[in-house]
Amino acid sequence: MLVSLKSLIFFVILIKCILSIEISKLKLTENKSKLKIDLNYKTLINNNNSSAYLPYLNYRDKPYTVSWDKRSLIINSVDRILIQSGSLHYPRIHYSEWLNVIKLAKSTGINTIDCYVFWAYHELLPNIYDFESENRNILKWFDLLKSEGLFVLLRIGPYVDAEYNYGGLPIWLRHSNFTGIIYRTLNPQWLVQMQKFVEIILKLINPYLAENGGNIFMLQIENEYGNVESTYGNLGYEYMLWSTIMAQSICNKCMWIMCKQVDAPDTIVNSCNDYYCHKFLPNHWKKFPNQVGIWTENWIGSPGWTGWNNGKPHRPIQDFTYAITAFIAASGGMYNTYMLYGGTNYERMQSQGHTVTYSFDPPILEIQIPNPKHFTHYKNLVQTINYYVPALLANGNIIDPIIINLNISIYEYGNSVTFILNSGMENQSISYKNNDYLIWAWSALIIDGQTLNIVFNSADLSDNIPPVITKQFNFTEFESIQFYPETKLMEIKNYDFIISTQLLEQISVTDDKSDYLIYSTIITFTKAQVENQSVLLTIPLYNEAFYVYLNGTFLDSKFSFQDRQYELNLNLTNIKNLQSNVSYELQFISLTMGLPPYGTFLEQSLRGIAVKPTDKIFLDNTLLNDGNRLWIHSAGLVGEINHFYNSSKSDELKWLNYSEYSNSTLNWFKLTFRTPTNIITDSDNLYQLNMMGMTRGWLYLNDHILSRYWTIVADNKTNPCDEICDYRGSYTPAKCRFDCLKPQQILYHFPKEWLTQDRNQLNQLILFEEGIADPTKIFISITAVNNNENIMKDIVE
Ligand SMILES: *[C@@H]1O[C@H](CO)[C@@H](O)[C@H](O)[C@H]1NC(C)=O
Ligand SMILES: *[C@@H]1O[C@H](CO)[C@@H](O)[C@H](O)[C@H]1NC(C)=O
Ligand SMILES: *[C@@H]1O[C@H](CO)[C@@H](O)[C@H](O)[C@H]1NC(C)=O
Numbered sequence: 001m002l003v004s005l006k007s008l009i010f011f012v013i014l015i016k017c018i019l020s021i022e023i024s025k026l027k028l029t030e031n032k033s034k035l036k037i038d039l040n041y042k043t044l045i046n047n048n049n050s051s052a053y054l055p056y057l058n059y060r061d062k063p064y065t066v067s068w069d070k071r072s073l074i075i076n077s078v079d080r081i082l083i084q085s086g087s088l089h090y091p092r093i094h095y096s097e098w099l100n101v102i103k104l105a106k107s108t109g110i111n112t113i114d115c116y117v118f119w120a121y122h123e124l125l126p127n128i129y130d131f132e133s134e135n136r137n138i139l140k141w142f143d144l145l146k147s148e149g150l151f152v153l154l155r156i157g158p159y160v161d162a163e164y165n166y167g168g169l170p171i172w173l174r175h176s177n178f179t180g181i182i183y184r185t186l187n188p189q190w191l192v193q194m195q196k197f198v199e200i201i202l203k204l205i206n207p208y209l210a211e212n213g214g215n216i217f218m219l220q221i222e223n224e225y226g227n228v229e230s231t232y233g234n235l236g237y238e239y240m241l242w243s244t245i246m247a248q249s250i251c252n253k254c255m256w257i258m259c260k261q262v263d264a265p266d267t268i269v270n271s272c273n274d275y276y277c278h279k280f281l282p283n284h285w286k287k288f289p290n291q292v293g294i295w296t297e298n299w300i301g302s303p304g305w306t307g308w309n310n311g312k313p314h315r316p317i318q319d320f321t322y323a324i325t326a327f328i329a330a331s332g333g334m335y336n337t338y339m340l341y342g343g344t345n346y347e348r349m350q351s352q353g354h355t356v357t358y359s360f361d362p363p364i365l366e367i368q369i370p371n372p373k374h375f376t377h378y379k380n381l382v383q384t385i386n387y388y389v390p391a392l393l394a395n396g397n398i399i400d401p402i403i404i405n406l407n408i409s410i411y412e413y414g415n416s417v418t419f420i421l422n423s424g425m426e427n428q429s430i431s432y433k434n435n436d437y438l439i440w441a442w443s444a445l446i447i448d449g450q451t452l453n454i455v456f457n458s459a460d461l462s463d464n465i466p467p468v469i470t471k472q473f474n475f476t477e478f479e480s481i482q483f484y485p486e487t488k489l490m491e492i493k494n495y496d497f498i499i500s501t502q503l504l505e506q507i508s509v510t511d512d513k514s515d516y517l518i519y520s521t522i523i524t525f526t527k528a529q530v531e532n533q534s535v536l537l538t539i540p541l542y543n544e545a546f547y548v549y550l551n552g553t554f555l556d557s558k559f560s561f562q563d564r565q566y567e568l569n570l571n572l573t574n575i576k577n578l579q580s581n582v583s584y585e586l587q588f589i590s591l592t593m594g595l596p597p598y599g600t601f602l603e604q605s606l607r608g609i610a611v612k613p614t615d616k617i618f619l620d621n622t623l624l625n626d627g628n629r630l631w632i633h634s635a636g637l638v639g640e641i642n643h644f645y646n647s648s649k650s651d652e653l654k655w656l657n658y659s660e661y662s663n664s665t666l667n668w669f670k671l672t673f674r675t676p677t678n679i680i681t682d683s684d685n686l687y688q689l690n691m692m693g694m695t696r697g698w699l700y701l702n703d704h705i706l707s708r709y710w711t712i713v714a715d716n717k718t719n720p721c722d723e724i725c726d727y728r729g730s731y732t733p734a735k736c737r738f739d740c741l742k743p744q745q746i747l748y749h750f751p752k753e754w755l756t757q758d759r760n761q762l763n764q765l766i767l768f769e770e771g772i773a774d775p776t777k778i779f780i781s782i783t784a785v786n787n788n789e790n791i792m793k794d795i796v797e
């Protein structure tokens, strides 16, 4: 994702080539008049009348009402507004970077930010809330959005999915205090917990609500419940109704929505989440003739489809802008870009299967620069729409399209603006108001009603000038590299463990505070097994990975992307002096990397090894979970439990010099370095760790828990990458994948704030590595951003 100066230049040359091809093709046609984008159209956009494009500024700090009709949202019963929105998730942006990201988001021309509330992030234990500390201070988040003049759609859920760990639900709901709870249905315990949290949130945000002059103008209850409702039978429908009554009774003046909920009462607005929602509108209005058309999730960068083990999803921007334009043409009143900025799954935020980067290809990249591939094209659309808002909303009219043929429809908003859509796979020429227009395949044109010039063409990227200049550096100057084996810690440190004759379910033991649960038991080998130097392990897994150790010696490991039973031939050749009828400690290190975010009956989801009563583990023909054998469970690594990743505690360890490391597994590493200074001004530098040489584990920087890391290479099987990405035709996440056969995530963003400002102090990067590692290959990738070419030229590498 990093852009070097070279690739920018290449990009500009590429655009020039495309332009020249286009011009030469045009000469072949007879229709010369209106075939090209009006290059002066930028004078139309950049509409900096902020009270027009940031409507909230007109109401800030004065109580106002929000209502709607079919055409649009209406403020104070008179002012029609059109909502262009983008999603930002405050936990996924370090609070020191909130303002920076908000300003970048605002620079696109949108007027609203969509975000969830993440229940588990705030209610840490039952009735113990944190809405104050650092990243959890959501009122500060709303304050920043408010001061920037942005409305907020707050999606309370409190089940949110969002590829967030456990869909945002607190792990303590699994505690035995809540035995019998069934989430998201008419279950008394669930209703109590859900309502309590919604009440807490409404009380907290009260001053930020529209009725009090705040910027939170719309709220969502539940999330995509329509997808799972039928699984819960009649109780599902009754729960959905209960949610709406509960929400409206807590705030009856609030505007409430439910996404993908076609059976909610008419007072709760149903909304669309999909790649395209212009075809949703006619059906929506058939069912709810007075509801505004809202599109809560228009996916780009497809975080929901980004797994560790397959290529990155890419939605072509031509298709994304086509979809938005089509929705606006069809009189949609609000759409939201999901995600405008994806951010970072810090600590334990990501759900099962998802990467630390929440979205690899949104309009604003994780390192907080505009995405050179498509930011400007998207921004031009947003601003073009802003320019025509008064015309679009005039009289509250819904425009019926003029159907030219199967693929071409025209939406004409008086003499002000016209949209022409081509849903076919081929270019077509048409004549409109005595002008000839070339309508590119699978495209949407916006035509100024006065000049009849094309002011936006979704399929033409020639307007996409990358807006910033970047330069990238590799910082490798580590002052020391040391390590300490976790297996050594296991020997010397006392830690808590649970003994049971069953293998226990993982989350019930770890409370999801660690990825690791170590199951161990004592075994002996037979003479035949010792002679054969091999033994067959049959083991059912419900997790992402597990490791087998015998008295501290690594035997085997398995990555697993689905629950299944494995058969592993354990090779015992490396066990020194292997003997029969002698005790050995067999250890399984079971590892989770986030809990499932989506699906029904999440309260029943299981992690760990052989956790179902019918599951059987065999060592050759010996049943290991026979109900008599004792299993010792220890939750978390010894280094984790003792916080050896914190600088004060890490001094307690007698770290070994890296030169003594010889390819062992399960090690802590400590790297020290001074904060780099040689790169333009500090504020312009964006940091990422490049984890080349490492396998998988956890990252800690100067007492901060950064995230998991995993350098696994994306396969080219599950979702093969496309050699050529054709933007035309309905997008699916299987299309246009990129970066197959490359590590899915090698770069890990951290906030600059975490580095020491004192050159005499060393930064401490501590990491836990599960596999064989070469930490000498780690480096810090620094991206400098500056729009002054001369400064960029002068930088010494
Ligand atoms: C449509 O026309 C444009 C402009 O000439 C051209 O660049 C593009 O390749 C054409 N697309 C198709 C599918 O023919
Ligand atoms: C030019 O436009 C006319 C109608 O205005 C149409 O009949 C003709 O096919 C067009 N030619 C091309 C090459 O698109
Ligand atoms: C509005 O935009 C114009 C042109 O971009 C610029 O010259 C002017 O300073 C802007 N005005 C304000 C108030 O931002």
Ligand SMILES: *[C@@H]1O[C@H](CO)[C@@H](O)[C@H](O)[C@H]1NC(C)=O
Residues within 6 Å of the ligand: 049, 050, 051, 052
């Ligand atoms: C700015 O926009 C507002 C609201 O649309 C409008 O009333 C006002 O006349 C505009 N001002 C200018 C200078 O265009």
Ligand SMILES: *[C@@H]1O[C@H](CO)[C@@H](O)[C@H](O)[C@H]1NC(C)=O
Residues within 6 Å of the ligand: 126, 172, 175, 177
């Ligand atoms: C469970 O309930 C007991 C008794 O009310 C309480 O002390 C304890 O904190 C609760 N634990 C959890 C995790 O809810």
Ligand SMILES: *[C@@H]1O[C@H](CO)[C@@H](O)[C@H](O)[C@H]1NC(C)=O
Residues within 6 Å of the ligand: 405, 406, 407, 423, 424, 425, 426
């Ligand atoms: C519409 O598009 C389809 C798919 O490209 C094409 O097969 C069909 O011929 C087009 N129809 C018209 C009337 O242009």
Ligand SMILES: *[C@@H]1O[C@H](CO)[C@@H](O)[C@H](O)[C@H]1NC(C)=O
Residues within 6 Å of the ligand: 472, 473, 474
């Ligand atoms: C930094 O390292 C990466 C990966 O090895 C390499 O592709 C890139 O060219 C390097 N950048 C610079 C400026 O040396």
Ligand SMILES: *[C@@H]1O[C@H](CO)[C@@H](O)[C@H](O)[C@H]1NC(C)=O
Residues within 6 Å of the ligand: 528, 529, 532, 534, 535, 569
């Ligand atoms: C010896 O090990 C091999 C696999 O390594 C296995 O196929 C074979 O059945 C084993 N023989 C005995 C007697 O266990």
Ligand SMILES: *[C@@H]1O[C@H](CO)[C@@H](O)[C@H](O)[C@H]1NC(C)=O
Residues within 6 Å of the ligand: 534, 571, 572, 573, 574
């Ligand atoms: C077991 O490991 C040893 C040493 O790594 C190797 O030489 C041998 O081929 C392995 N045996 C099997 C059956 O894989």
Ligand SMILES: *[C@@H]1O[C@H](CO)[C@@H](O)[C@H](O)[C@H]1NC(C)=O
Residues within 6 Å of the ligand: 551, 582, 583, 584, 585
């Ligand atoms: C393996 O570890 C167990 C448990 O710690 C110990 O009792 C046993 O002596 C060890 N076996 C060997 C062969 O070292």
Ligand SMILES: *[C@@H]1O[C@H](CO)[C@@H](O)[C@H](O)[C@H]1NC(C)=O
Residues within 6 Å of the ligand: 662, 663, 772
């Ligand atoms: C460690 O592993 C690397 C790569 O797997 C290998 O090149 C190197 O020889 C190994 N070193 C030792 C001491 O085994």
Ligand SMILES: *[C@@H]1O[C@H](CO)[C@@H](O)[C@H](O)[C@H]1NC(C)=O
Residues within 6 Å of the ligand: 716, 720, 721, 722, 723, 740, 741
């Ligand atoms: C992935 O597979 C597809 C076909 O299945 C192929 O076209 C493409 O070249 C492959 N990509 C890579 C990076 O190997």
